Amino acid sequence: MCGIVGLFLKDRSLEPKLGALLSDMLITMTDRGPDSAGIAIYGAPTSGRAKITVQSAAAASDFARLEGALAEAGLRASVSVKSTHAVIEVEAGKVDETRAALARLRPGIRVMGSGDCVEIYKETGLPKDVVARFDVRSMGGTHGIGHTRMATESAVTTLGAHPFSTGADQCLVHNGSLSNHNNLRRELVREGMTFETQNDSEVAAAYLTAEMAKGKDLGQALTSALDDLDGFFTFVVGTKSGFGVVRDPIACKPAVMAETDRYVAFGSEYRALANLPGIEDARVWEPEPATVYFWDHEKAA
Amino acid sequence: MPVIDLAVTPLRDLNSALHAIPPGANDINYEVLNPRGSHAVAVGIDAPVTVDVKGSVGYYCAGMNDGGTVTVHGSAGPGVAENMMSGTVVIEGDASQYAGATGRGGLLVIKGNAASRCGISMKGIDIVVHGSIGHMSAFMGQSGHLVVLGDAGDALGDSLYEARLFVRGSVKSLGADCIEKEMRQEHLTLLAGLLEKAGVTQVKPEEFKRYGSARRLYNFNIDNADAY
Structure with a gap:
């Protein structure tokens, strides 16, 4: 399974609460994966x-x-x-x-x-313990992503926990499993990327890093991921100023999004979003299969 | 009217109460507050109760419903009304994937959109979606009716048996062995009845197209005997 969450703030007055909001979202997803948990927060x-x-x-x-x-x-x-x-x-x-x-x-x-901007904290254990250990609640920021893992493709270790970061201010969380990660890893190694684990999600992160290094923006990199990655995935991705979501064409890994004037939020389930301020009046929808969604603080200005 | 607030009452208490209703009971109109995306709300009902859920629910709401009337005043997560036997389930908002999967009877009405795999392996349930449905809907549908006022996604009715599909908008693509079929008077009458049951007004049966199985995939064909 795995549970993933993301929060991209539009209203600056919410920024001091980013860590607390994201922590609660992730803790709500605990029963989707007890193996490890992690959070990436983009601060000033x-x-x-x-x-x-x-x-x-x-x-x-x-x-x-x-x-x-x-x-x-x-x-x-x-x-x-x-x-x-x-x-x-x-x-x-x-x-x-x-x-x-x-x-x-x-x-x-x-x-x-x-x-x-980015700080990444991840460890084996439950979200509530990981969040408390690193005092994530006290952290402010502009956007962040989180993950609670039910391991399938590689060992339950700190390095196997999400988010995976393979480039400056870039990170990714993944619910699913990729089937062509070994092949793709070999190709990326040939292009000069380095890997810390045998994990499939790290390959997805490195793939996006490599595509963005070739000049693509996050949206374009996610679009090419739909052609080049084989398997099941719902990805939530952060960059220095951007936040993106994409699901594979089969779309069996769950996803719910909510948007208000104050934020864009992602959760594996609606439960993760139920405590957000103003959720009653948010536009709530399920992201379409094989469709790239992304927001950028710099482009929105 | 019993009111159960899931902010203070465990979900299991709600479902146990719904399972313990004696035959002939009168006070059978339940209201459920603060579902906040909970899983398995009002599953396994086997009495003619009504349940009004004030908010959005998570996985498997009203699963296995047998005779109850469940209304969700919000949206529903994956697998709503999965394997319904009889009764009515109404979703005022949207439904996630595999709504009404494997349903054997009863009526599922989704007033918003349904995501992928709506009515997958349906076996007698009637599903009426006011909005649109996602890909692979009615996959291997065996019997029952799927009525869609909006559009259908890719591979509608793939590997279909005898479920009947009616779509008013566009169909992105048909799945293997699913074809458009002639809409005859008997189908218009049937569809009019389904629309009325689902509370749909100002939409005429003539606006729909009918889709069904070409029956080339699931029937044994003697010409293929050499292949075995």
């Missing part, structure tokens, strides 16, 4: 700074004196630790250098995602 960018969200199974030792170690490597970074995760802020343009230094200095650290 800080000019000239980039963020890297990292995770470690040995957080205490890996995160201890990490700022100092990075400084010795010539990288001015600030590290804020949240349980098994940490957000490392560095100068914009130093992300790749920092990732290389992390791999050298702290090989146990795994990168969950990076970019100007």
